[in-house]
Amino acid sequence: MKAKGIFTHLSKLSANKKGLTLIEVIVSIGILAIVTGPFLGTIILSTRNNAYSEQVLKASELSQTVMEEIKSKPDFLDIEAVSEADAKTTDYKEYLMEDDYRVMYKIIKKEGTISSLSGTYNFPEISDIPDSNLNFSVNSGNVYLNRVSYNLNFELVPVNYFIDISEASGICTYKFYDEKGSYFQTAELLNVTETDPIKIKIEYLNGSEDIFKLNVNLNKVSENRKVIFYVVNDEGDSLQIKNVGTRPFYQFDEVGTNCEEYYNVLFKIELIVEYKGQELNKMLSYVKKIR
Known part of the structure; x- marks a missing residue:
């Protein structure tokens, strides 16, 4: 009987000890959540900002690459350019789609509008x-x-x-x-x-x-x-x-009598880069074509 009583008493102590440990764990988790909560929000926000920064950087790189590529294509400029009068009603066209990034362009021909960049010259006869x-x-x-x-x-x-x-x-x-x-x-x-x-x-x-x-x-x-x-x-x-x-x-x-009045043309190139439908970059540049 005495041994049984001791065993019962020890079992109660063991049960009380387990209950106390569980409470301590719960309290510790609560304290940890309170302490780390603001930092966790900061970490999540920082991660999102880093991802957005990478997207903006990628969009900037794409716009630079496409701009230089378009500038190097005089025939493309001639074909795709619209007049200033039509520019407002002309939609942007897709030039490139790459990994959810979409590059769109609009080219406007500014012919004879800037005196320092444009002018005409009547060439003489070849014999002259x-x-x-x-x-x-x-x-x-x-x-x-x-x-x-x-x-x-x-x-x-x-x-x-x-x-x-x-x-x-x-x-x-x-x-x-x-x-x-x-x-x-x-x-x-x-x-x-x-x-x-x-x-x-x-x-x-x-x-x-x-x-x-x-x-x-x-x-x-x-x-x-x-x-x-x-x-x-x-x-x-x-x-x-x-x-x-x-x-x-x-x-x-092609020097000949039929070649007269060549002129300078200024092209205005507008680019927009989107990522999953969100505009991340917009670039504007000019290029001259001397003809």
Whole structure:
């Protein structure tokens, strides 16, 4: 009897001890929830913000990539551009859909509206065109300048060439170099009078259709002086000439009596990037096409 009583008493103590431990656990969980609650909310909000930041960054990268791609497509600009009068009633078009990101565009042609970027030039009859101040010729995979040849391709990829023209005290000079910044020629342009335009001739020989990528910068040329590129016998439209400065130039294609009044066109490109229907990025840029 005595042993049974001791056993019963121990069992009661054990039961009380278990109940007390459960209460302690419940209280501890409650305290932990109270203490960590605000921090948990902060962690969740931070996670959401990080995800949103990544989405915005991705949208920004896409808009930059697409903008540069559209700028490099002159034919696409011509075909897709709408007039300013039609721009308000023209919807954005889809250009790209990638991983729930949607890139849309609208291109507006601003022709002859900004005097500093647009103008007309009536070219003379071919018989009246005097000797040019600088002559390029393209033939058999090379471009020639002052009888010096340069390869048009490196490992089957067209090389980007650059020409900067400057003017100081009535003296005009040029720098011709490649995309690596290697200067090939730097010299004065001869026979340039105070009022005459600078005339640069690019002639394709023997039916050549080699791509010649030429980037032109005229920022240091006097505002009053025109710069004209005469393009001869480019039957394959292989010359890729681009204005990388802010001063316009004039391009005269296929020298003949029927080529007159080429002009500058300014394209306004608008991009919108959405992620799952939510607008995350909007970009606006301008590009000139000198024709």
